[in-house]
Ligand SMILES: Nc1ncnc2c1ncn2[C@@H]1O[C@H](COP(=O)(O)OP(=O)(O)OP(=O)(O)O)[C@@H](O)[C@H]1O
């Protein structure tokens with residue numbers, strides 16, 4: 320058996336279109352999950368026991384159950400009690416919730432890694448906490464979290480392949496369809512893997528460039 | 537008196553770190569606080585601007601009663617500059633921006649005025665040429681002088697120093713001490729926690745020896761260094777020689 324990519328070449332546009340679905344599902348859930356993650360982090364860092372308890376519980380449950388099971392719960396579980404989301408919404412909701420728990424932890428780690436002395440210096444200058452946070456803690460905090468956030472983005476992007484189990488037409492399910500059409504299994508999946516790889520590498524590269532341009536201190 | 541401390545107690549959990557401190561500082565006075573490690577010097581200093589909260593005792597500083605019901609702590613802190621052992625310059629801001637930040641955000645000074653004032657202060661600490669660099673390119677001594685300029689930019693009436701030279705390479709200590717000396721000569725009220733006995737001897741109006749959360753002895757530098765009365769003071773000073 321020899322490798323032959325000629326057969327699958329015509330399908331490249333279909334694959335790229337599916338790749339784009341994977342990317343935008345990731346972008347949306349990364350952004351929405353990021354915003355939600357900020358609130359989860361704020362709840363965890365707050366003075367209120369109830370909020371701390373809630374966000375801790377949320378983070379633990381999400382980080383200790385498989386994303387696939389979370390997705391089944393949303394798509395089939397909720398569907399079985401009459402709450403129906405289509406595959407796209409199910410994947411978006413699942414990935415957003417999942418991402419929010421991880422990013423909340425990333426924010427917590429990044430902010431608490433900002434030296435306590437910087438906050439004290441801001442306070443000692445007479446700045447109220449919100450100013451100290453905004454002008455003193457935020458930028459070093461963002462610098463701390465950027466590598467972990469990039470990593471989380473890539474992980475989320477790769478996780479978006481679970482959309483295939485509920486027939487969302489993202490890259491992996493498209494690869495499965497093309498495989499059954501062409502029977503060029505090795506070729507199809509190696510090209511698919513290459514697309515995932517190149518996209519992830521581009522994201523990592525972009526992040527490193529951003530870091531270099533944005534944080535010159 | 538610009539600072540009055542009465543019956544100040546401070547505990548961290550079960551550990552009582554300050555066990556009743558009474559002390560006064562007059563306007564323009566330079567008070568040096570010395571004592572063994574862990575005796576509560578930093579805690580005492582940090583109570584003076586309520587960076588460390590306390591439940592028992594009274595502190596009045598620059599006309600504010602720290603524990604008063606209506607006291608705005610941020611307003612107090614604007615009048616009280618603080619310099620830390622670890623500099624705590626803001627790494628993401630150029631030197632001049634470090635100095636301009638609080639006047640602009642807290643003092644509502646215009647950018648132009650804040651910049652002008654910042655340059656005057658940089659000249660005072662001998663760092664005019666470093667205005668537009670990031671702190672990461674500076675030596676420890678230079679960073680500490682930026683921190684001093686940053687605190688002075690709020691035009692405080694009192695300056696608190698917590699071992700400002702302890703984290704420095706020996707060759708940069710002198711520049712920082714010179715800046716502090718100059719400040720003292722200009723009449724700034726200063727409370728300085730220090731291990732630099734030479735500085736205390738030369739610049740302090742009064743030296744205060746703390747041990748185990750109490751003020752053991754206080755007096756002029758001559759009294760404390762030439763003829764300490766308490767055994768604990770004598771022991772501490774003899775170890776330094
Ligand atoms: N935030 C804190 N929580 C718990 N204990 C603390 C805290 N800060 C200080 N302490 C304890 O309080 C005691 C006094 O500390 P402090 O830093 O005031 O001493 P110091 O005289 O400044 O010592 P040094 O010369 O080493 O700086 C020490 O036993 C220290 O461990």
Ligand SMILES: [Mg+2]
Pocket residue numbers: 577578579698699
């Ligand atoms: Mg100390």
